[in-house]
Amino acid sequence: MPKLKVSGLKAYYFTDNGIIRGVDGVNFEISEGQSLGIVGESACGKSTLGAALMQSMQSPGRIVEGSITLEGDNITKMSSSEFDSRVRWKKIAMVFQGAMNALDPVYTVESQLREILAEHHYQGKIDDKISESLQQVGLDLSIAKRYPHELSGGMKQRVVIAMALLLNPDILIADEPTTALDMVVQSQIISLLKKLQKERGITIILITHDLALVSQITDKIGIMYAGQLVEFSTTKDIYKKPRHPYTQALIEAIPRLRTKDKKIHFVKGSPPSLLSPPLGCRFLDRCVHAMDVCKRDPPEFQTEAGYVRCWLYEGSTEGPQP
Numbered sequence: 001m002p003k004l005k006v007s008g009l010k011a012y013y014f015t016d017n018g019i020i021r022g023v024d025g026v027n028f029e030i031s032e033g034q035s036l037g038i039v040g041e042s043a044c045g046k047s048t049l050g051a052a053l054m055q056s057m058q059s060p061g062r063i064v065e066g067s068i069t070l071e072g073d074n075i076t077k078m079s080s081s082e083f084d085s086r087v088r089w090k091k092i093a094m095v096f097q098g099a100m101n102a103l104d105p106v107y108t109v110e111s112q113l114r115e116i117l118a119e120h121h122y123q124g125k126i127d128d129k130i131s132e133s134l135q136q137v138g139l140d141l142s143i144a145k146r147y148p149h150e151l152s153g154g155m156k157q158r159v160v161i162a163m164a165l166l167l168n169p170d171i172l173i174a175d176e177p178t179t180a181l182d183m184v185v186q187s188q189i190i191s192l193l194k195k196l197q198k199e200r201g202i203t204i205i206l207i208t209h210d211l212a213l214v215s216q217i218t219d220k221i222g223i224m225y226a227g228q229l230v231e232f233s234t235t236k237d238i239y240k241k242p243r244h245p246y247t248q249a250l251i252e253a254i255p256r257l258r259t260k261d262k263k264i265h266f267v268k269g270s271p272p273s274l275l276s277p278p279l280g281c282r283f284l285d286r287c288v289h290a291m292d293v294c295k296r297d298p299p300e301f302q303t304e305a306g307y308v309r310c311w312l313y314e315g316s317t318e319g320p321q322p
C-alpha cells in the first residue's frame with residue numbers, strides 16, 4: 001500500500017474574477033520512507049497542492065475533486081475535526097511558505113513551542129520535549145529564551161521546522177524552506193532535512209522552484225506546470241532521461257559549474273493563466289516540439305518509473321533528449 005496516494009486532485013480558488021485552477025488534476029503516489037520534490041515556476045500551484053494535502057487551503061479555495069489517501073485512509077472524506085484529531089501535525093505537518101517570517105514577534109521561541117504543545121494536550125514533560133525538539137533541529141537550548149527578531153534567518157527556519165515536528169509527524173511538507181536564505185544556510189537546512197529523513201525516517205515533501213536543490217534529498221520528483229504534474233518519476237530518471245520538454249528546459253536552466261557553459265538558459269515565455277488555461281497542452285505556447293495533436297489535452301503516458309504528460313510519448317517511452 002502506498003504511504004500517500006493522490007488521485008485526480010483538483011483544488012480551485014473561487015474568486016470574484018473567476019475560478020483559478022491552482023491544482024487541476026494531479027496524480028502521484030509515494031511509498032513508505034520515500035521523499036518527494038514538487039518543482040515548478042512561480043504560481044504553478046505548488047503551495048496550493050501542499051495546502052490541499054494539509055487540508056489547509058486559504059479562502060476562497062477548496063478541494064473540488066479527487067482523493068488524497070494516507071496509509072489507505074481517504075483524508076478528503078474526513079470531517080475537519082477528524083482530520084484535526086487524527087492527521088494534522090500528528091501524521092502530516094507542513095512548514096508553510098514564509099512561515100519563518102510569521103513567527104509571533106512578542107513571544108519567545110519557548111512560549112511559542114509551549115503553546116502548541118498545550119493546544120494539543122501534550123501528555124509528556126513539556127520542558128523535555130522543548131529541549132529535544134530544539135536539539136533535533138540543531139539549535140542551542142539558549143535559543144528558547146530569545147524572541148524571533150533576535151534570530152538569524154536560518155535559526156528562524158529551524159524553529160518553524162521544530163514546531164512542525166513537535167507532534168512527531170511521519171510526513172513533513174516543506175514549502176520553499178530555503179528561499180531568501182544565503183547559499184551556506186540553504187545547504188545547512190537541506191542537510192537538516194536529510195538528517196531528519198535518515199535518523200527519523202520522516203517522509204519529506206519538498207516544494208521548490210529549484211530543481212537542483214530538490215535532487216539532493218528526494219527519491220521522486222513531480223514537475224508541476226500550470227496546475228498539473230507534467231512529469232513524475234524517480235529523481236534519477238528525471239535527471240538521466242528528462243522526457244517532457246518543460247523538464248528538459250528546466251534541466252538546461254541549471255547552471256553548469258563544472259563545464260565551460262556558463263550561459264544561463266531560461267525557459268522562454270510564460271505559463272498560461274490559471275483562470276482560463278488552454279484546453280490542449282498547457283506548455284504549447286513555449287514548446288519547441290509543438291504539433292497539431294498538442295491542441296488536445298495530453299493524457300499521462302506511462303514511463304519506466306512514472307509518467308509524462310506529452311503527446312511525444314504516445315505509444316512510446318522514448319522522445320527527444322536535451
Ligand SMILES: Nc1ncnc2c1ncn2[C@@H]1O[C@H](COP(=O)(O)OP(=O)(O)OP(=O)(O)O)[C@@H](O)[C@H]1O
Pocket residue numbers: 013015020021022040041042043044045046047048049058059060061097209274
Ligand atoms: N488565497 C488565494 N486566493 C486566490 N488565488 C490564489 C490564492 N492563493 C493562490 N492563488 C492563486 O493560485 C495559483 C497558484 O498559486 P500557488 O501559490 O499555489 O503557486 P506557487 O507555485 O506556490 O507559486 P510560488 O512559487 O510563487 O510560491 C496562482 O494563480 C495564485 O495567484
Ligand code: SF4
Pocket residue numbers: 244245246281282283284285287288289290291294298309310311312
Ligand atoms: S504535448 Fe506537445 S506542446 Fe505539449 S509538451 Fe508535448 S510536444 Fe510540447
Ligand SMILES: [Mg+2]
Pocket residue numbers: 046047048097175
Ligand atoms: Mg508557493
